[in-house]
Amino acid sequence: MLERLQKIIAHAGVASRREAETMIRQGRVTVNGRVITELGTKADADRDHVKVDGKLLTQAEPHRYILLYKPKEVMTTVEDPEGRRTVIDLVRGVHERIYPVGRLDYHSEGLVLLTNDGDLAYKVSHPTHGSVKTYNVKVRGVPDERLLDKLRRGITIEGKRTLPCDITRIKTTGRGDDEGNSWLEVRLREGRTQQIRKMFQALGHPVTKLKRVAIGPIADQRLTPGDWRELTKHEDKMLVTMKEPRPAKPRRSLRPASRKKTAAPKARRTRRS
Template sequence: MSDSRIRLQKAIAESGVTSRRKAEKLIVDGKVKVNGVTVTTLGTKVSKKDEIEVNGIKLEKEEPVYFLFYKPREVISSVKDDKNRKVVLDFFPEIKERIFPIGRLDYQSSGLLLLTNDGDFANVVMHPRHGIEKVYIVKVKGIPQKHELFQMKKGVRDGKDLLKALHWKVLSVDSKQKTTILEITLGEGKNRHIRRMMNGIGYPVLKIKREKYGFLTLDGLQPGEHRPLTPKEVKQMWNLGTKNVE
């Protein structure tokens, strides 16, 4: 598994001691040591193996944890919200570790979301170049024609972004309600990717549910429920992500 190095101020902030900005001041003020040596340079990078002290107190190193969560609609994919809306961490009151969501599902979308306190794992799973596929069930207004849906594989331009789908499949059509249910597979996920892509071909999204992330599914979970990933699943996700960049 990766032992990537990160900036010292980020490592301090991720430990929960203080914000990154305040961590930078502590470093400049000579209040931080790495492996017993005072460090005052903000560009300094550290790994998980390094011992960090802030004001003479060693940072606690959490054991990595990994969770699969069935996010309900109208929940923010964040650790907090300035509008006091419900966030994903509200569903993890028993978890002491400082977990965070890997990527996002927008406020009105539901489905599979991963959470962890392992930044290296999050990067492997989330980064577009690692190409881990995500499968969504999408209900749209209207009945798109096949040639219109094929445009998603070529790419739909929205501002500076070219929004693409790897695969698509029509699951059902409701001629009376004039709605269509699609299965859409993405290899990356830009902000509001599917909603913007479908708007671009003229079929606004009514509902989105993420059903698969790599090989992981929502089997056995109801909205609002979560479970830990097994060690085997964690290893498989690492292997899936790193294999795709070889």
Template sequence: MAETNEGIRLQKVLANAGVASRRVSEQLIVEGRVRVNGAVVTELGSRIDPENDLVDVDGTAVQLDTTKRYVMLNKPTGVVSTMKDERGRDDLRRFTKDWEERLYNVGRLDADTSGLLVLTNDGELAHVLAHPRFGVTKVYIAKVDGRVSAQTVATLTRGIELEDGPIAADKARILDSSGDSSLVELTLHSGRNRIVRRMMAAVGHPVVELVRRQFGPLHLGTLPVGRTRELTKVERGALLTLSRQETDAPPADGVETPASEEQETS
């Protein structure tokens, strides 16, 4: 609720958002570390509208809308990335029942892929994270058949031709290559259907297991398979910062059309 028709004092907004105490928030403002709608604000009497104004501290966005929920899930294999599967397969509903808000998945992982999936009720942020035109990076670890060579890694980053056009990994490296299998880490910003599996198959190393370890600024860390947790204040700030930056930026080069996002993306 606004203090006056002109809005709420900026230091109070920062304190309510959990950035710092009101006294420390005042210091941040005076030091020129706070921006409102992209402009530095140093006046302690400044008032803002938390519902419409965008605030960041030291370049990191501050979440002012407390009705928005952001949850990380380590999706198990065998679960489809939808809130209700028409074919009766195991879906995401059991992972969202502990929250009052109606949460939805951001993008998809196919049923055979485990790893980091974001659940939220923030439609604007979900659009930026999932839409192919913004090219948010994802990091996967793939266990593949055969011993992957340095030459193969070079091929993946240089680019290969698939049936739906050329594709190149942003980064690729071998984590382990011994025996009859290898562990490969791939960084991609593509949203194409089952892209990691198709890339590895194209270079002669079919995927045996696949997990997404990173999505944009978020890292799966030690979150057990099948468990959820709310994002931390730092993680929420990183996501919101990314969302605002990507919204203002031109589309990423070589990113697919929006239609491809309707497919399962790994």
């Protein structure tokens, strides 16, 4: 059956569809010995010899879906030319060729999804139908509602307008609601490089801390920096169908209310070297 090359590459677990498109443009993909650079090119995975960087695509590996709490000062990439730690370095004992879905900048922390399922990676990361990412953000000062409304509607950053987003106040660090610094919950559907930092910097309230706390319906308050676990089958299904969880009741602080413990997938801690 003829399929687009980027879809074949994604199915093989080599990269997400978006990354596969980049590989094709760069001339790193061949079909039956011929270099392909056209994104619309189709091939038959069962009959044609498709190679990426000279390596023949083989039968797809079993899909893996891993949720990692990325610490600060770790790259959200497979490898880093400067030799800095990457999210792949934190996930020990996984033999499949997994890669991170989307970005989380070097100085930020929080949840990152790693997988070898290219179709799911494309669906989660692409702005047109991607899942909403939720962040807890600490900014300097207390931005007024007028400024926050600007961000909610979208502002122009580096010549391109941001998509509308949701911003909710969590708390301030001062004695009163208009004193100290602010913690905010920001929910984005797109994910440009350092987008949240640039948004608040443009309004004069720079970000001092940033944590991603949810990827679509997937969240886990039990994970700490460096911990990771496999997604449950129920979580896999929620990502595939992209069903968002029911809105939580408004919170006044970052600390979750005490509640009875429920069974959860066991997290694995990265050993410090």
